[in-house]
Amino acid sequence: MTTSSVTSSALPPGGFGNGIFRAYVNGRERPGAGEFTVLTGERNPAGPGRDVLYGKGVPGTSFLRVADLGTGRVYVQGQLLTHADEVSLDPSVRSVRVSEAESVTRWSVTDAFDLEQRVTVSGTTAADSRVTVTTRITDVRTERHRFRIEYLWDTAVAGDDGPVVQPGAAGASFRPFEPVDSTEQTFERSTGDLAVADKYANPGSPTFAVAVSGTGNARAVPDQVQFVCLAEAVFAPIGGYVTDPARDISSPASDCRPPTGGPDSGLLLLWSRDAAEDDATVAAVLRMSPAAPYASTLRAGPVSLSSATATLTDTATGRPVAGRGLVFTSGGRVRCTVVTDGDGRATCDALLGGLLGYDVDFAGDAIWAAAHAHGGLPRGAEEGGGGEA
The missing domain is CATH 2.60.40 (Immunoglobulin-like)
Known part of the structure; x- marks a missing residue:
């Protein structure tokens, strides 16, 4: 959760991807099974081995939380349990399968529900490459429950662990000369893209930006996307973080900091799904923005x-x-x-x-x-x- 970047052209071993993005996932033998992170690949125009999500290729600060609203329990990917109603998913992991293009992690919560997370890297060029994170809940009970699903993503674009954001229409490109937000924001049911860009860690104009959005399916649009102080959001109850639009979370003057390091912004994506009405599947997509560099x-x-x-x-x-x-x-x-x-x-x-x-x-x-x-x-x-x- 502190500022990081990979200066060597060599990517860490392991992972999967397509040359534009490379994802790394924890196996079932490690705490936080299924936790993942993302670096730029060897053919990314930003250069290889640059953070997209924090970690230098080591998963740990971007994770999933699922609230079963019928029982009141909150299931957390990993070991960071901050409230009495939270339970780690680690004891319930069934498998983690990794191929050249995706990872699939499955959990089975006894007599309650099955959970699947897919992290897929698709495309062949910078323009069409995508990292898609899909979560599916299958309630095995006769009386199916409603769920709240939260992605917490520790964005650390190009070594800037306090990147800024810029909202735009669906499919829009990051606009380097237009205003960006460096303060906390909440976007309700937005069907557009949210560009995340470095600004303060690297001198001059932004060097790298990615866009985050739903999958394009109207049902997959998050109920809410929040640009947050990640150092504090990790301790908030699921769905309970309140943003302050006056609070700076990106600039060198920001007080949003972990015990060591610089500003630490991130994204919270939140969905609510009723397993009695649908298959309780949600997804978010990460892509290059702009799709091709400007002339x-x-x-x-x-x-x-x-x-x-x-x-x-x-x-x-x-x-x-x-x-x-x-x-x-x-x-x-x-x-x-x-x-x-x-x-x-x-x-x-x-x-x-x-x-x-x-x-x-x-x-x-x-x-x-x-x-x-x-x-x-x-x-x-x-x-x-x-x-x-």
């Missing part, structure tokens, strides 16, 4: 006394892109790697030989596509751009 443009200026400035902008809006590394090359050698400032500019002061021309490159990421430009003498300076919207 970016590089402009390379002339060289003066071995110094030159390049500017990186969003192609569609012309607005500067801050906090991105630009690589300046001349004479077959890398001369500088410089991070763009608030105006999208980066200056290299070591372009010896650059009078004959130099190249500047932005490698691209999950928000903006790669771009290239060539510069040199004023009469030979050229503009370059790259990436598809």
